[in-house]
Amino acid sequence: MPSEREPSPARRKSSTVIYIRNLVRPFTVNQLKELLARTGKITDFWIDNIKSKCYCMYETEAQSVETRTALHGVRWPPSNPKKLLVDYAPADELDHHKALTEPIPRKTEPLKVDPFFATRQQEEQRAEGAREKRREVVREWDRVKIGETSPGEKERERELRRREREEQEAGEKRKRRSRSKEKEEKKEKRPAEKRQKEEAPAKLLDDLFRKTKTTPCIYWLPLTAEQIAEKEQQRRLRMAERQKRLEAHQAAAAAATKTADKRGRSRSRSRSRSNSRRRR
Numbered sequence: 001m002p003s004e005r006e007p008s009p010a011r012r013k014s015s016t017v018i019y020i021r022n023l024v025r026p027f028t029v030n031q032l033k034e035l036l037a038r039t040g041k042i043t044d045f046w047i048d049n050i051k052s053k054c055y056c057m058y059e060t061e062a063q064s065v066e067t068r069t070a071l072h073g074v075r076w077p078p079s080n081p082k083k084l085l086v087d088y089a090p091a092d093e094l095d096h097h098k099a100l101t102e103p104i105p106r107k108t109e110p111l112k113v114d115p116f117f118a119t120r121q122q123e124e125q126r127a128e129g130a131r132e133k134r135r136e137v138v139r140e141w142d143r144v145k146i147g148e149t150s151p152g153e154k155e156r157e158r159e160l161r162r163r164e165r166e167e168q169e170a171g172e173k174r175k176r177r178s179r180s181k182e183k184e185e186k187k188e189k190r191p192a193e194k195r196q197k198e199e200a201p202a203k204l205l206d207d208l209f210r211k212t213k214t215t216p217c218i219y220w221l222p223l224t225a226e227q228i229a230e231k232e233q234q235r236r237l238r239m240a241e242r243q244k245r246l247e248a249h250q251a252a253a254a255a256a257t258k259t260a261d262k263r264g265r266s267r268s269r270s271r272s273r274s275n276s277r278r279r280r
Contacts, residue, residue: 006069007068007069007072007073007086008072008073010068010087010088011087012087012088012089013088014061014064014065014088015061015064015088015089015090015091016043016057016058016059016060016061016063016064016091017044017055017056017057017058017064017088017089017090017091017093017094018055018056018058018064018067018068018086018087018088018089019053019054019055019086019087019088019089019093020053020054020055020056020071020084020085020086021052021053021084021085021086022052022053022080022082022083022084022085023047023051023052023053023054023080023084024052024077024079024080024081024082025051026077026079027051027076027077029047029051031077032047032054033045035071035076036056036067038070039063039066039067039070040058040059040060040062040063040064040066040067041058041059041063042056042057042058043057043058043059044056044057044094045057046094046097046098046101048097048101049101055089055093055094055097057091057094064088067086068086068087068088071084071086072084072085072086072087073085205219209221210222
């Protein structure tokens with residue numbers, strides 16, 4: 001750290017405590033303490049939650065003066081866009097900030113119990129203990145008289161229930177086996193032809209149609225004799241209809257030419273008559 005540079009004068013009176021501002025993360029508290037410990041021995045330290053300012057107390061005032069001279073106006077850490085502002089502070093200010101951040105201990109008092117409820121609870125516990133002892137004293141053959149089942153009877157009942165479950169499971173297994181056998185017998189009884197039809201492989205397009213040699217292939221089927229005769233008849237009908245339309249068109253054209261000739265002749269006659277009248 002540079003020590004020859006003279007910092008700007010402090011605003012407060014020099015003391016053993018320095019106040020540092022413009023701290024910007026990323027850095028750890030241990031890294032900051034190592035930086036401050038280079039110029040003296042730290043006796044007390046405080047930093048806020050967002051690591052933007054801190055207080056540091058040294059053993060002597062000379063150590064705090066040396067630290068301010070070394071850090072005031074310096075960028076630390078190197079990624080910090082701001083320059084550190086270091087000034088002195090009284091020890092009371094350090095204690096005040098520490099007191100604000102320290103958790104306040106809560107006073108816990110023992111729970112007070114009403115003596116009436118305490119004695120009642122003790123009596124209930126004693127009565128429950130006496131009932132438990134009486135239950136333990138009752139003999140096994142006397143439990144039938146008071147309506148309770150003995151451990152031996154409970155064990156026999158459990159054994160009976162277990163056997164019933166096993167028999168029921170065995171019966172269900174036998175039913176499943178018999179059903180599977182019946183299905184297998186039905187499959188075997190089916191005729192061989194039906195099984196062959198069912199098991200026959202699916203036919204492909206090459207089996208159903210003819211195809212061209214060029215790619216991509218075009219699948220086609222030849223026409224039957226009935227289809228050929230039907231198409232030939234349809235072709236003849238179309239040709240007859242076309243011939244009829246052609247004849248009708250020709251007749252209409254001939255009629256139009258006749259009417260045109262007649263009109264032309266009548267016009268020529270009228271012109272000749274008019275010419276002869278003018279000569280007269």
